Amino acid sequence: MRAVLSVLLVATLSCSNDDGVTHNNDAGSTGNTDAGIAQCGNGVIETLEACDDGNSVDTDGCLNTCVKASCGDGLVRTDVAAGEPDYESCDDGNTVNTDACLDNCASAQCGDGVLRTDIATNEDGYEGCDDGNTTSDDGCSASCISETGDNYDNDGDCFCEVEPCLGSSNEACGNLASGDCNDESETINPAATDDPDAQGTDSNCDGIDGTLLDSIFVDLSGGDDDEDGTIPEQAVQTMARAFELAGTTNRPWILIAGNHVLGANEHNWSLSGHLAGGYDASQGFARAGGAKSRFTASDSRGLVIQTDLANANISQIEFFAADGGTNHPASTAVRVANGRMTFTDCHIESRNGQNGAGGQSAMRGQAGGDGTRGGLGCENENGCGTCNRPSAGQGGVCSCGRGPSANGGNGGAPGLAAAYGGENGGSPSGTLAGTGGDGANFRGRGA
16 A cells, blocks of 8 residues: 555656646747757747747847837847837836836937936936927027026027036037126126226126226225225225235226215325226125216315326216315316326316406596588578578597597587577497587577
8 A cells, every 4th residue: 555655646746747748839848849848939939928039139029038029128129120110219128208218219309398307417418408399499498408597508608607507599609607697698798808887787797897806996984905905805995005006916997985085195196007986895896887986175276197007097986176275276176197098977076266356447538539520501590491400510430449439429410590409419328428518599609
């Protein structure tokens, strides 16, 4: 009995995976019915095989595992051309749709409408947007960079606002740089020239209207002459100190904040740099459009300026004179003693001079010359005469050319018989002329 059980057990163990019949589709079969072992790659689709193309190529429609190729299997098919069904340009082995390979095994590209999330901002290929097209000026550029972001050069001056600069509206830009303080104006960027202007524009984005590294700073009310004046926080207080520093540092501009009444020894300036006023020291030397600094003279001879510069520019400053009489009867605001200067957006105003001396009284004019002879008389008895009465003689004309007021008066017209007496003599105009003589009564003699 014990021997029979042993035989049955051995038989059972040796035949547990064998149905007693050999098939071509048995697992592990090579197709060789004699061997009885199935094998992937023998060109025969056997049990558990989705395909078997009889080769070892792993990039066609049937993998080496006898599984049909599919998007997402991590293998890029090379047996299908672009444009044909099942073509794969990539296969990263996952179904993530926001990396370099989409879930349809197409390589991600700008304009496909899918925004990649696998690239950091400072890495090549970064996309800040993807609106499904490659058109610029619609909020998302042709290279899929947001045109409204700080990393994009929107005005085409080759500067963006913050690092890293990702793109520009100007295709001619090579290397982009950051630091643009106004991405709506191509004339405002860190490389722009920035001389002080009436609008107070910071054209080169260094924080002031002007160039920080080219300027000496003066705070007329709160500065300190022990400072070096090279930054707003170290402004000096007096113009004399500013002129000294501008000369030793070769900084061409002196920027002025505040107002000042010139002392007795402050009325002579020798410019070693251009001057610009209107800055606000309490605001880090910000400059409002149209703002000015004021200097008021205490000497009526005014401020005397000279320079060795080819053309000194003085802008945004008011100069007010003192009234005449403080050392000089006239009132002068500014005098240019030597050199060439251009005053831009400045205000220069004198005050009242002293009154002038009264004029002398005029001399009395000379008497006019004799009058001419009167016309001939005629008979005119009882109003029945034969002629009109004669005209009066005209006064003599002054030969000195002093006008009618120096001429002699006209003679009085004679009377008519039985009608009226002669008229008084005429008197020329003018306050110095004499009075004409009285005319005679009827048949009398006139004066």
